[in-house]
Amino acid sequence: MSETGKSRRWMLYAPLGLAAAAGAGFWVMLRGLQTGSYNPTGVPSALIGRTAPDFSLPPLDGADRPGLSAADLRGPLPGPVLVNFWASWCVPCVAEHPQLMRLSRDGVPVLGINYKDKTADALAFIRRRGDPFTRLGVDEPGRVAIDWGVYGVPESYLIDRQGIIRWRYAGPILAETLENELRPLLRRYA
Amino acid sequence: MGGVSGRANPSPVLLLLLVLTFPALAAVGRPEDRLADPVLESRAETIGRELRCMVCQNQSIEDSDADLARDLRRLVRERVAAGDSDAAVVDFIHDRYGDYVLLKPPFNAVTALLWAMPIIALGGGLIAIFARRRRSAAEPAPLTEAERRRLAELERDGAA
Structure with missing residues (x-):
């Protein structure tokens, strides 16, 4: 009785334990979906831990901001910076915009790359909603975006003081994403 | 039948034309984006079929009509026309988009x-x-x- 009985009783509880573990995993997933830390269609960036690829983008005509090139992202930098790919035709970019404005008010340099956009539309967008960008490059053909591994706007990259890319976020940085993910990273790499 | 409309069955020529239009729908991408050299074009297509469209995620860039897939198709053709080997072209995309872009994981x-x-x-x-x-x-x-x-x-x- 003793030896086989014990192992049999253990097997009775195994499915229960398995179901509990699966439930816990599912709960973590759902919570991550809510807070924005888990994205089921997200793809890890190949650029994490590397420096920004070489590029040089012209400024947006009429925006009164300098363009953006890789030289602006090479360390040492005074602090971490956020590179943001956006477009006026991109609806999630509208939802993200207040967070970019908040970051720029807090003194975090937000470097914009305007992706496949029309000059007039891009200008109208920042005139209407505010301009959070310290620099703004124009990538009309979308070739620089490919060098960064961008697969949809908005997409953001956090670059530390040494010029190393530390974080990539595909999708709009909402208020929760800003507080739960980006702020801790900004403190860590400050 | 024939009493209602009085019209005859569609002519065989019309039917044939209809059938012939279907293959045109199967090819994604604009013809002007394809390479003139059929050997290079077929190489580019083979490479493109191994690369995932990051937007739709379950199609290759050859099968997808997404903007980014079109850009990547052009990029692949550019590299092929410039004389890159197949492996070099795949590496070029892999370098930017990581393992996930390869439909066959390494x-x-x-x-x-x-x-x-x-x-x-x-x-x-x-x-x-x-x-x-x-x-x-x-x-x-x-x-x-x-x-x-x-x-x-x-x-x-x-x-x-």
Whole structure:
């Protein structure tokens, strides 16, 4: 009785334990979906831990901001910076915009790359909603975006003081994403 | 029939034309984006079929009509026309988009479990089968003194 009985009783509880573990995993997933830390269609960036690829983008005509090139992202930098790919035709970019404005008010340099956009539309967008960008490059053909591994706007990259890319976020940085993910990273790499 | 409309069946020529239009729908991408050299174009298509469209995620860039897929198709053709080898073109895209862009995942530390899964599943199944067989084949443990006494008691009661 003793030896086989014990192992049999253990097997009775195994499915229960398995179901509990699966439930816990599912709960973590759902919570991550809510807070924005888990994205089921997200793809890890190949650029994490590397420096920004070489590029040089012209400024947006009429925006009164300098363009953006890789030289602006090479360390040492005074602090971490956020590179943001956006477009006026991109609806999630509208939802993200207040967070970019908040970051720029807090003194975090937000470097914009305007992706496949029309000059007039891009200008109208920042005139209407505010301009959070310290620099703004124009990538009309979308070739620089490919060098960064961008697969949809908005997409953001956090670059530390040494010029190393530390974080990539595909999708709009909402208020929760800003507080739960980006702020801790900004403190860590400050 | 024929009484209602009075029209005859569609002519065979019309039917033939209709059938011929279907293959045109199968080809994604604008013809002007294709390379003039059929050898280079077929190489580019073969490469493109191995690359995932990051927007739709379950199509290759050759099959997808997404903007980014079109850009990547052009980029692949540009590299092929510039004389890059197939591996160099794939590396160029892989360098930017990571392992996920390859529809056939490479074998490395992260994907080792993925590749090994068929062997693990098969091996696990075989072990389970052998373990069951061995257990059923094993001699049952001999009865203890108390059990033998109880058995004798039952047999005696049953016989009575």
